[in-house]
Amino acid sequence: MQDSTVAVLGQTNFTPLDWGIVLVYLSISLVIGLFVRKYVVDMTNYIGAGRAIGTCLGIATMTGTEMGLVTVMYSAQKGFTGGFAAFHIALVAGIVTFLVGISGFIVAKLRDTEVLTIPEYYEKRFDRKTRVLGGIMLALGGILNMGLFLKVGSIFIVGVTGLSAQGWALPLVMTTLLILVLVYTTLGGMFSVVVTDYIQFVVLSVGLLVATALAIQFIGWDNLFNTVAAEMGPAGFDPFAAEGNFGLEYVLWMAFTAGLVSCAIWPTAVARALAAKDSQTVRKQYMFSSISFMVRFLVPNFLGIAAFVYIASQAPELKAAFFPAAGGEAVNNLYAMPILLGRMIPAGLLGLISAAMIAAFMSTHDSYLLAWSSVITQDIIAPLRREDMSAAARIKCTRIAIVAIGVYILYWGLAYKGRDDIWDYMAVTGAIYFTGSFAVLVGGLYWKRASSTGAFMALLSGIFAITGLGPVQEMLGWNVSGERIGLMTVLFSMIVMVVGSLLFPDRAESTQALQETNLYRQTAEEV
Amino acid sequence: MESWMLFWKVIFFIVLALFAILSVWVTIGGFRDLQYLFRKMEEEQQEAAKKQASQT
Numbered sequence: 195m196q197d198s199t200v201a202v203l204g205q206t207n208f209t210p211l212d213w214g215i216v217l218v219y220l221s222i223s224l225v226i227g228l229f230v231r232k233y234v235v236d237m238t239n240y241i242g243a244g245r246a247i248g249t250c251l252g253i254a255t256m257t258g259t260e261m262g263l264v265t266v267m268y269s270a271q272k273g274f275t276g277g278f279a280a281f282h283i284a285l286v287a288g289i290v291t292f293l294v295g296i297s298g299f300i301v302a303k304l305r306d307t308e309v310l311t312i313p314e315y316y317e318k319r320f321d322r323k324t325r326v327l328g329g330i331m332l333a334l335g336g337i338l339n340m341g342l343f344l345k346v347g348s349i350f351i352v353g354v355t356g357l358s359a360q361g362w363a364l365p366l367v368m369t370t371l372l373i374l375v376l377v378y379t380t381l382g383g384m385f386s387v388v389v390t391d392y393i394q395f396v397v398l399s400v401g402l403l404v405a406t407a408l409a410i411q412f413i414g415w416d417n418l419f420n421t422v423a424a425e426m427g428p429a430g431f432d433p434f435a436a437e438g439n440f441g442l443e444y445v446l447w448m449a450f451t452a453g454l455v456s457c458a459i460w461p462t463a464v465a466r467a468l469a470a471k472d473s474q475t476v477r478k479q480y481m482f483s484s485i486s487f488m489v490r491f492l493v494p495n496f497l498g499i500a501a502f503v504y505i506a507s508q509a510p511e512l513k514a515a516f517f518p519a520a521g522g523e524a525v526n527n528l529y530a531m532p533i534l535l536g537r538m539i540p541a542g543l544l545g546l547i548s549a550a551m552i553a554a555f556m557s558t559h560d561s562y563l564l565a566w567s568s569v570i571t572q573d574i575i576a577p578l579r580r581e582d583m584s585a586a587a588r589i590k591c592t593r594i595a596i597v598a599i600g601v602y603i604l605y606w607g608l609a610y611k612g613r614d615d616i617w618d619y620m621a622v623t624g625a626i627y628f629t630g631s632f633a634v635l636v637g638g639l640y641w642k643r644a645s646s647t648g649a650f651m652a653l654l655s656g657i658f659a660i661t662g663l664g665p666v667q668e669m670l671g672w673n674v675s676g677e678r679i680g681l682m683t684v685l686f687s688m689i690v691m692v693v694g695s696l697l698f699p700d701r702a703e704s705t706q707a708l709q710e711t712n713l714y715r716q717t718a719e720e721v
Numbered sequence: 722m723e724s725w726m727l728f729w730k731v732i733f734f735i736v737l738a739l740f741a742i743l744s745v746w747v748t749i750g751g752f753r754d755l756q757y758l759f760r761k762m763e764e765e766q767q768e769a770a771k772k773q774a775s776q777t
Contacts, residue, residue, distance in 0.1 A: 250750025253751070281732060392752075399740070403740070423722065427722075431725035482743060486740065486743065
């Protein structure tokens with residue numbers, strides 16, 4: 195990297211005072227993890243917080259989990275590249291979550307089944323092999339999906355602190371944050387996650403609102419709209435514009451992924467529904483959470499737009515780094531938003547906002563680590579073992595899985611060289627799980643004739659989503675958009691579920707059908 | 722383009738205002754929920770300790 199670029203990226207208001215604020219915050223989180231350890235007496239407490247979470251705490255913890263730093267970063271990236279048109283993601287996510295809350299679609303019915311995880315439901319409704327496969331697909335898609343979280347979160351920290359040009363900074367920040375999250379997640383389980391999520395919700399809400407107000411003041415309200423209009427034209431506002439980054443197919447894909455999947459299929463969100471007091475609490479929780487589901491995209495989109503406008507209209511030295519002349523190497527646009535915050539927010543307040551963002555980072559990591567590790571224990575290892583696992587053995591196994599996943603995300607963050615957009619990478623890897631799971635959950639909860647073979651086949655069909663990844667497409671010689679492949683995989687999984695269930699009904703159902711047939715014959719003979 | 726611009730301005734302010742209200746409500750209500758959660762966990766912990774004592 196050129197010396198001039200290093201100097202440009204190093205400009206920040208971040209001071210030792212801000213480092214102090216961040217360190218105090220991180221220490222508080224660690225102490226809480228240690229403090230609540232004493233309450234973990236069984237697996238329900240460890241992964242379900244004793245099923246005693248009220249509406250407000252449910253909203254706080256759901257928002258804390260789903261408004262992660264990775265969401266903030268990729269949404270800012272979407273705002274940076276797509277302008278105000280990217281707001282459609284927030285809008286459809288909020289509307290769909292609200293509709294799920296009103297109707298109770300999937301989540302309320304799932305809560306009524308009293309299961310702790312989605313694969314556990316697969317066994318209750320279908321059979322053990324469906325549960326194990328569901329667990330494997332979930333762990334595979336989920337762990338791959340969070341593979342870049344650590345790196346992207348650390349990019350924020352090195353960007354805001356002005357260390358982005360230093361080669362040693364990123365691995366160091368990644369390792370430090372990982373160790374911290376691992377310590378308090380392995381110790382306290384869901385209980386420490388819920389408690390820290392609450393604190394993180396409070397800090398993050400204030401941080402986001404303050405950052406938004408400062409961005410408007412720093413750049414100017416009219417300047418934001420005028421610059422986007424001048425630089426991007428109608429595509430900067432209209433998500434359906436032909437020359438833009440989105441389009442109808444993309445909006446539909448967002449309604450499914452950012453809307454339905456995020457709140458009703460994705461296990462970290464569903465875990466909050468399953469930990470709620472009852473299905474009525476779940477519905478209320480979702481209706482109110484729809485606001486924070488909108489905000490988690492909208493505010494970062496806005497900060498990304500602000501970074502774009504700042505770079506395009508007020509910082510020519512950054513413009514040269516982010517939009518170099520033909521042939522030059524551009525700085526990764528993920529750095530744009532943290533660099534803006536580092537220059538815009540005064541010292542002291544910058545530490546608080548950074549603590550809020552690190553809060554977002556940690557609240558996502560702890561929940562994701564706990565979700566995937568508990569799936570590995572509860573839905574893969576325990577069902578495959580011949581003898582029963584004790585509560586202590588399950589907790590120990592979950593803790594080992596948490597550490598193993600942590601080591602993987604550190605390795606993957608450092609080693610993965612894919613050029614996919616972060617959001618595309620996440621949507622595709624997540625789709626390995628959620629396309630099949632959507633078909634199985636809807637089929638299982640709402641269709642009596644859904645069979646275990648149909649469910650098994652539908653889960654497997656989700657693997658086709660991987661063809662949406664850039665390197666895989668290059669290998670196959672394809673050039674199909676990720677959203678098209680995602681939507682096609684959803685449709686394919688639904689068809690497979692229906693056809694598989696009709697062709698291979700469950701034995702009990704077959705027996706019942708056979709009995710009905712025999713009864714019909716008997717009655718016919720009697721007549 | 723003008724209508725989209727106006728639309729996003731309205732959406733932006735409505736969502737931010739709702740979020741500010743929600744944040745205050747959840748901060749207060751969440752604190753109460755946490756107190757209830759701590760109480761419940763304390764009771765369960767005591768029950769578990771009693772069970773263990775009676776077994777030994």
